[in-house]
Amino acid sequence: MPLKVAxxxxxxxxxxxxxALIAPLFLFIVLTFAAPIGMLLFRAVYxxxxxxxxxxxxxxxQSWNGEGLPDETVYAALAADLKAAQENKTAGQIGKRLNYxxxxxxSKILATARMVAKLESGxxxxxxxxxxQRIWGQPDxxxxxxxxxxxxxxxYLLASLDHQFDGNGNIVKTSPDxxxxxxxxxxxxxxxxxxxxFTLLLGYPIAYLLASLPTSTSNLLxxxxxxxxxxxxxVRTTAWVVLLQTNGVINDALIWLGILHDRIQLIFNRGGTVxxxxxxQLPFTILPIYSVMKTISPSYMRAARSLGGxxxxxxxxxxxxxxxxxxxxxxxLTFILSLGYYITxxxxxxxxxxxxxxxxxxxTNTELNWGMASALGGLLLAMTxxxxxxxxxxxxxxxxxxx
Amino acid sequence: MAGHVPYDARANEGPPxxxxxxxxxxxxxxxxxxxxxxxxxRSLDRPMSAQGQAVSGKLDGQExxxxxxxxxxxxxxxxxxxxxxxETLVVKRLSLDIRQGEFLTLLGPxxxxxxxxxxxxxxxxxxxxxxxxxxxxxxxxxxPEKRNIGMVFQNYALFPHMTVAENLSFPLEVRKxxxxxxxxxxxxxxxxxxxxxxxxxxPGQLSGGQQQRVALARALVFEPELVLMDEPLGALDKQLRxxxxxxxxxxxxxxxxxxxxxxxxxxxALTMSDRIAVFNDGIIHQLASPSxxxxxxxxxxxxxxxxxxxxLHGKVAQLNGQGCTVELSAGFNVQALPVNVDGQxxxxxxxxxxERLKLDPQDGTMPNLFNGxxxxxIYLGDHTRVRVAACGADDLxxxxxxxxxxxxxxxxxxxxxxxxxxxxxxxxx
Ligand SMILES: Nc1ncnc2c1ncn2[C@@H]1O[C@H](COP(=O)(O)OP(=O)(O)OP(=O)(O)O)[C@@H](O)[C@H]1O
Ligand SMILES: [Mg+2]
Numbered sequence: 001m002p003l004k005v006a007x008x009x010x011x012x013x014x015x016x017x018x019x020a021l022i023a024p025l026f027l028f029i030v031l032t033f034a035a036p037i038g039m040l041l042f043r044a045v046y047x048x049x050x051x052x053x054x055x056x057x058x059x060x061x062q063s064w065n066g067e068g069l070p071d072e073t074v075y076a077a078l079a080a081d082l083k084a085a086q087e088n089k090t091a092g093q094i095g096k097r098l099n100y101x102x103x104x105x106x107s108k109i110l111a112t113a114r115m116v117a118k119l120e121s122g123x124x125x126x127x128x129x130x131x132x133q134r135i136w137g138q139p140d141x142x143x144x145x146x147x148x149x150x151x152x153x154x155x156y157l158l159a160s161l162d163h164q165f166d167g168n169g170n171i172v173k174t175s176p177d178x179x180x181x182x183x184x185x186x187x188x189x190x191x192x193x194x195x196x197x198f199t200l201l202l203g204y205p206i207a208y209l210l211a212s213l214p215t216s217t218s219n220l221l222x223x224x225x226x227x228x229x230x231x232x233x234x235v236r237t238t239a240w241v242v243l244l245q246t247n248g249v250i251n252d253a254l255i256w257l258g259i260l261h262d263r264i265q266l267i268f269n270r271g272g273t274v275x276x277x278x279x280x281q282l283p284f285t286i287l288p289i290y291s292v293m294k295t296i297s298p299s300y301m302r303a304a305r306s307l308g309g310x311x312x313x314x315x316x317x318x319x320x321x322x323x324x325x326x327x328x329x330x331x332x333l334t335f336i337l338s339l340g341y342y343i344t345x346x347x348x349x350x351x352x353x354x355x356x357x358x359x360x361x362x363x364t365n366t367e368l369n370w371g372m373a374s375a376l377g378g379l380l381l382a383m384t385x386x387x388x389x390x391x392x393x394x395x396x397x398x399x400x401x402x403x
Numbered sequence: 404m405a406g407h408v409p410y411d412a413r414a415n416e417g418p419p420x421x422x423x424x425x426x427x428x429x430x431x432x433x434x435x436x437x438x439x440x441x442x443x444x445r446s447l448d449r450p451m452s453a454q455g456q457a458v459s460g461k462l463d464g465q466e467x468x469x470x471x472x473x474x475x476x477x478x479x480x481x482x483x484x485x486x487x488x489x490e491t492l493v494v495k496r497l498s499l500d501i502r503q504g505e506f507l508t509l510l511g512p513x514x515x516x517x518x519x520x521x522x523x524x525x526x527x528x529x530x531x532x533x534x535x536x537x538x539x540x541x542x543x544x545x546x547p548e549k550r551n552i553g554m555v556f557q558n559y560a561l562f563p564h565m566t567v568a569e570n571l572s573f574p575l576e577v578r579k580x581x582x583x584x585x586x587x588x589x590x591x592x593x594x595x596x597x598x599x600x601x602x603x604x605x606p607g608q609l610s611g612g613q614q615q616r617v618a619l620a621r622a623l624v625f626e627p628e629l630v631l632m633d634e635p636l637g638a639l640d641k642q643l644r645x646x647x648x649x650x651x652x653x654x655x656x657x658x659x660x661x662x663x664x665x666x667x668x669x670x671x672a673l674t675m676s677d678r679i680a681v682f683n684d685g686i687i688h689q690l691a692s693p694s695x696x697x698x699x700x701x702x703x704x705x706x707x708x709x710x711x712x713x714x715l716h717g718k719v720a721q722l723n724g725q726g727c728t729v730e731l732s733a734g735f736n737v738q739a740l741p742v743n744v745d746g747q748x749x750x751x752x753x754x755x756x757x758e759r760l761k762l763d764p765q766d767g768t769m770p771n772l773f774n775g776x777x778x779x780x781i782y783l784g785d786h787t788r789v790r791v792a793a794c795g796a797d798d799l800x801x802x803x804x805x806x807x808x809x810x811x812x813x814x815x816x817x818x819x820x821x822x823x824x825x826x827x828x829x830x831x832x
Contacts, residue, residue: 297560299558303554303562303621304562305526306550306553307548307573307574307622308548308574308577308578308625309548309573309574309577317573322564
């Protein structure tokens with residue numbers, strides 16, 4: 001027994017020391033990364049604002065069975081809430097939230113709130129319907145109120161996938177003129193895919209060259225590959241704007257050389273976006289491939305050739321398969337990084353080239369719609385994780401080598 | 404110097420009459436080739452001495468079966484030079500014939516150009532000057548895949564992403580054999596190296612020795628005439644290495660292939676080869692059978708490199724018929740066999756094998772006899788190494804067999820040290 005105690009004591013001091021060593025990083029990550037992301041993702045399904053701003057309505061509407069219009073008590077509760085909102089200046093918030101689901105509702109809510117503030121007493125139902133028959137005389141807004149005054153909501157996630165609830169609480173497709181997000185997700189995947197393919201096609205030969213040159217030369221080349229890392233993303237993107245714009249360097253050069261007569265549109269389109277992103281992502285694809293190639297002994301190729309394989313055949317059968325883990329790592333890295341691109345498409349792309357991050361930024365910075373921003377961000381994260389899992393199933397993540 | 408131990412062990416086992424016969428034959432041969440140049444003497448230099456027979460019985464066997472390999476040259480290096488940087492020659496004027504069916508070893512210290520020579524033969528490096536012929540036609544500029552030469556690499560270079568069977572099928576697929584034949588050949592090759600049970604393993608799941616055997620099987624599966632091996636046993640431990648030496652040797656004999664083998668381990672070279680080319684600094688210093696190389700090194704480098712060796716420095720005082728008198732720096736006069744001396748007054752190195760030095764020999768049997776003193780004794784089981792100070796040197800090593808009737812020596816004890824003229828080779832230094 002004393003031995004066990006002694007062992008435990010010895011272990012404990014070692015465990016404490018280990019804990020003390022990782023504690024700073026752990027806290028840092030929790031505070032600056034895990035917690036904000038968790039909170040953000042939570043925002044996609046948790047939105048208590050409406051319920052908080054309409055406490056009486058929240059309670060009263062529970063008794064409404066969803067058929068026809070609610071009775072006077074519910075109208076009266078809403079009237080009381082709107083009166084309070086008018087005083088607290090929260091009517092705008094209520095209007096904005098309802099406006100997400102029924103456009104044009106915001107101004108109507110504000111007008112009703114002003115009207116209600118002047119009313120001394122009921123009956124409110126009539127007054128409401130008189131104020132605006134199209135909104136207070138229809139059950140739609142009451143459906144929304146009943147659903148969205150609860151703190152947890154599926155609205156943002158559904159909207160991010162171009163779906164919504166109908167009056168009966170069923171999930172239906174958003175009308176085609178408002179359904180944009182599926183397209184944007186597909187576009188995001190497609191651009192990331194194109195960028196990955198191009199970086200691979202351009203990067204693989206470079207990586208091969210780097211790995212097979214003598215060290216002195218390959219170091220120089222490596223510096224050239226790494227130069228993009230030394231300049232900021234914004235600077236590089238702006239440089240592409242300078243190059244690609246209609247009066248830019250490339251157009252000038254082509255016209256000067258007589259290859260073109262009219263200036264062509266190189267920027268603010270898909271081509272420009274993929275081009276600039278490919279350039280920025282190249283090192284991320286090259287480096288893992290290079291470091292894997294570096295570990296492949298040249299004697300494999302020699303062996304293959306001494307066994308009778310021609311240079312290309314030997315390369316394809318012997319060398320290439322051994323670089324696949326590097327290709328996997330490089331492509332996965334580039335693909336995942338590309339999914340989250342924001343600045344480059346925003347500066348070099350046209351309206352049809354904006355990726356999902358653009359909308360996340362839009363909802364966070366301009367629209368102040370945290371729910372949508374969180375839902376889109378969360379879906380992007382989920383997509384990345386799914387990809388990771390699929391990749392793991394197909395290739396095996398343990399096959400990914402960074403060197 | 405673990406290298407020479409197996410050799411000497413066998414030498415000591417040899418029965419006395421065998422030694423005597425070898426000695427006579429050897430004397431006869433010296434007489435024959437007096438004045439004959441080294442290159443011409445090459446075809447004569449089959450193992451004949453007592454040492455040679457002791458080295459291995461299989462060499463005798465080969466000699467009997469019709470001087471195999473003496474016929475035509477399979478590979479011919481003609482005045483080949485190689486430089487990597489355009490400044491220094493890594494291989495300088497290499498002329499070498501490799502006979503059909505022989506086991507030729509390129510032996511030399513690190514950086515002496517062995518791998519480079521092999522790579523030129525395999526086609527991975529191009530000579531900067533000269534020609535390489537295979538079967539009488541030039542292959543100097545033929546790409547490696549056209550040469551049909553099997554190769555075993557030092558690190559085996561087994562394709563890690565393929566199973567053993569796939570590794571072996573690669574050269575067969577390239578040669579467009581049909582499926583059934585590929586299967587049959589793979590099975591046969593794996594049986595040959597006794598790895599039939601491992602066909603579906605990856606190289607990473609095999610031990611070093613098994614990988615080595617797979618590499619061997621892969622180099623042989625397409626039945627090349629010529630197989631090159633670059634230090635194929637370098638990564639194995641001593642016991643496995645000795646085991647594989649025998650296996651490779653057996654494969655060579657049973658398949659009748661020509662093997663060019665690179666090593667820097669002299670005992671490996673001595674046990675395995677028909678002939679050894681000793682490399683240094685891009686030059687072949689001697690090309691001869693193992694026994695010839697050991698018994699009659701033709702210059703100071705070979706004497707030094709192969710086996711253990713005592714050296715004394717001096718200059719030629721007198722040349723007479725089959726012997727010469729060398730005056731050592733310390734003033735002693737030694738009777739020696741002139742191997743390559745430039746004439747009277749030229750500086751020479753005397754090379755003496757430790758097992759040829761005798762302590763307290765009978766009077767009159769040794770033309771060279773000097774007074775010395777025992778400095779140190781090193782007991783090694785079957786023999787004792789006695790360090791003696793004599794002739795102005797204090798590091799003459801004498802091997803004394805630990806058998807009955809051999810007196811025990813003590814450090815500080817005065818002894819007389821002697822050797823025969825033929826065992827003392829005068830080499831230009
Ligand atoms: N690819 C190369 N480029 C430049 N120099 C080289 C190259 N390969 C070999 N050398 C040089 O050529 C010389 C001979 O090399 P080589 O590999 O033939 O030696 P080796 O006899 O095989 O030695 P080891 O026993 O160490 O393998 C060395 O000095 C080496 O530095
Ligand atoms: Mg070598």
